[in-house]
Amino acid sequence: MCELLGMSANTPTDLCFSFTGLTRRGGQTGPHKDGWGVAFYEGKGVRCFHESGASASSRIAEVVQTHPIKSEVAICHIRQANVGAVCLANTHPFIREMWGHYWTFAHNGQLEGYLPQSGIFQPVGTTDSEALFCDLMNQVRLDCGPECDLERLTSFLVSRSQAYAQLGVFNLLLSNGDWLFTFCTTKMASITRRAPFGPARLKDADVIVDFEAETTPNDIVSVIVTEPLTSDEQWDLYQPGEWRLWQKGLVIDQGRVPIPEREHPAQA
Amino acid sequence: MCELLGMSANTPTDLCFSFTGLTRRGGQTGPHKDGWGVAFYEGKGVRCFHESGASASSRIAEVVQTHPIKSEVAICHIRQANVGAVCLANTHPFIREMWGHYWTFAHNGQLEGYLPQSGIFQPVGTTDSEALFCDLMNQVRLDCGPECDLERLTSFLVSRSQAYAQLGVFNLLLSNGDWLFTFCTTKMASITRRAPFGPARLKDADVIVDFEAETTPNDIVSVIVTEPLTSDEQWDLYQPGEWRLWQKGLVIDQGRVPIPEREHPAQA
Numbered sequence: 001m002c003e004l005l006g007m008s009a010n011t012p013t014d015l016c017f018s019f020t021g022l023t024r025r026g027g028q029t030g031p032h033k034d035g036w037g038v039a040f041y042e043g044k045g046v047r048c049f050h051e052s053g054a055s056a057s058s059r060i061a062e063v064v065q066t067h068p069i070k071s072e073v074a075i076c077h078i079r080q081a082n083v084g085a086v087c088l089a090n091t092h093p094f095i096r097e098m099w100g101h102y103w104t105f106a107h108n109g110q111l112e113g114y115l116p117q118s119g120i121f122q123p124v125g126t127t128d129s130e131a132l133f134c135d136l137m138n139q140v141r142l143d144c145g146p147e148c149d150l151e152r153l154t155s156f157l158v159s160r161s162q163a164y165a166q167l168g169v170f171n172l173l174l175s176n177g178d179w180l181f182t183f184c185t186t187k188m189a190s191i192t193r194r195a196p197f198g199p200a201r202l203k204d205a206d207v208i209v210d211f212e213a214e215t216t217p218n219d220i221v222s223v224i225v226t227e228p229l230t231s232d233e234q235w236d237l238y239q240p241g242e243w244r245l246w247q248k249g250l251v252i253d254q255g256r257v258p259i260p261e262r263e264h265p266a267q268a
Numbered sequence: 269m270c271e272l273l274g275m276s277a278n279t280p281t282d283l284c285f286s287f288t289g290l291t292r293r294g295g296q297t298g299p300h301k302d303g304w305g306v307a308f309y310e311g312k313g314v315r316c317f318h319e320s321g322a323s324a325s326s327r328i329a330e331v332v333q334t335h336p337i338k339s340e341v342a343i344c345h346i347r348q349a350n351v352g353a354v355c356l357a358n359t360h361p362f363i364r365e366m367w368g369h370y371w372t373f374a375h376n377g378q379l380e381g382y383l384p385q386s387g388i389f390q391p392v393g394t395t396d397s398e399a400l401f402c403d404l405m406n407q408v409r410l411d412c413g414p415e416c417d418l419e420r421l422t423s424f425l426v427s428r429s430q431a432y433a434q435l436g437v438f439n440l441l442l443s444n445g446d447w448l449f450t451f452c453t454t455k456m457a458s459i460t461r462r463a464p465f466g467p468a469r470l471k472d473a474d475v476i477v478d479f480e481a482e483t484t485p486n487d488i489v490s491v492i493v494t495e496p497l498t499s500d501e502q503w504d505l506y507q508p509g510e511w512r513l514w515q516k517g518l519v520i521d522q523g524r525v526p527i528p529e530r531e532h533p534a535q536a
Contacts, residue, residue, distance in 0.1 A: 042355070043355055043357055050315045090313070097392060100392055102392055122368040
């Protein structure tokens with residue numbers, strides 16, 4: 001399976017600290033060594049790094065850990081292969097352009113008996129996650145349309161997520177660079193950091209950051225993950241079926257829908 | 269304007285040598301300091317690096333120069349901004365998924381009075397190049413279709429390129445990971461390296477490579493550029509209106525179509 005990391009901030013913020021914790025789980029403190037990827041939005045543009053190997057031993061991941069790339073929205077994924085071979089085409093996050101925006105998607109979980117409908121957006125690789133993403137994008141394109149307001153789009157994303165969650169585990173990060181939509185079936189947690197900032201210590205590496213020294217008093221930075229990254233902060237756990245829509249570091253809409261109870265698979 | 273670099277090889281090959289030469293022109297030996305990007309195919313997957321700053325002073329470009337990323341098809345671009353602000357969304361190569369393949373595009377030139385038709389693929393940034401790419405993709409999608417054979421697709425790409433070249437400078441690299449289509453209106457040159465391999469010296473950096481030590485006797489690696497990168501090799505210059513279709517390091521189809529005579533803009 002995999003782990004997810006998303007960020008939403010009200011000012012361009014680097015992800016070095018959280019990314020350092022996550023990527024250790026890609027072959028060092030965790031088993032997710034079958035690829036990693038990250039998408040950083042800069043305005044409407046997005047830059048991505050993808051590799052099909054272990055993030056913990058990647059020279060490129062090391063650069064991303066130490067070279068501050070500033071973004072208001074970012075999505076990361078580390079993979080433990082399940083459906084689909086270990087290869088670049090199967091590495092999240094997946095990206096498509098729709099309506100003049102880049103949409104990015106990372107997923108944790110697996111659906112049973114899922115048959116995507118065909119449409120304009122087609123998977124390049126062989127993961128069920130990318131097939132799901134294309135299916136979701138095809139439906140959003142047809143059902144919502146480019147003039148759709150965010151409230152209606154969100155409502156559609158919730159209803160589709162609820163439908164997918166009937167078939168299995170569907171922990172989701174989805175963004176178009178403006179907002180970050182998150183949906184939890186089994187595990188997700190968030191933390192919002194704002195003034196007064198304090199220090200934080202990673203669980204997976206001997207790294208402490210003092211956010212006070214890295215921020216201004218107006219900064220609001222939220223991090224959303226499948227497994228909390230720090231050992232000395234209070235993470236806000238999602239409930240099964242809970243969704244939150246993030247923008248500029250804050251939850252701007254949220255809710256919870258009924259989904260079947262599921263145990264999360266071991267090591268997922 | 270900008271410079272282009274493409275590679276086609278019959279075995280996964282790194283681009284470190286050529287990329288080192290090209291990126292020096294991004295703010296050191298050349299004025300193309302307004303962004304750089306590169307797309308490396310690995311099977312059907314593609315990994316990209318994009319930045320809106322100067323490649324000559326980029327830490328990430330430095331990693332790409334020294335960390336061997338092996339690919340059979342790669343496309344690079346360094347930008348000197350003309351139409352569109354300096355920002356990530358305006359940085360080539362541009363990428364879209366169509367028919368389950370990632371298509372990548374980099375362009376040198378500028379068209380006058382060009383009005384793209386609307387379609388599924390829409391530009392995210394504000395360059396005329398990305399608008400051109402989307403226009404081309406929309407037309408290929410509608411006119412060729414997913415079952416179109418390569419000969420018919422090539423013929424369509426040539427006719428569209430010829431039409432664009434009526435409006436200005438249109439030096440093009442386009443790939444879907446399987447083939448690399450190249451079209452020249454003003455400047456393009458290629459070199460095919462195969463056994464017996466020899467040494468080569470970059471024009472823009474004090475770097476010599478001995479390809480004999482880096483290759484096997486069966487390797488065939490071609491590099492296509494807007495300006496030759498080495499000082500001691502014979503580059504094969506394209507004529508205005510000439511196109512070449514590359515696959516696995518070789519030209520598999522080529523031709524020339526009449527286009528208006530154009531001087532290449534200074535510094536382009």
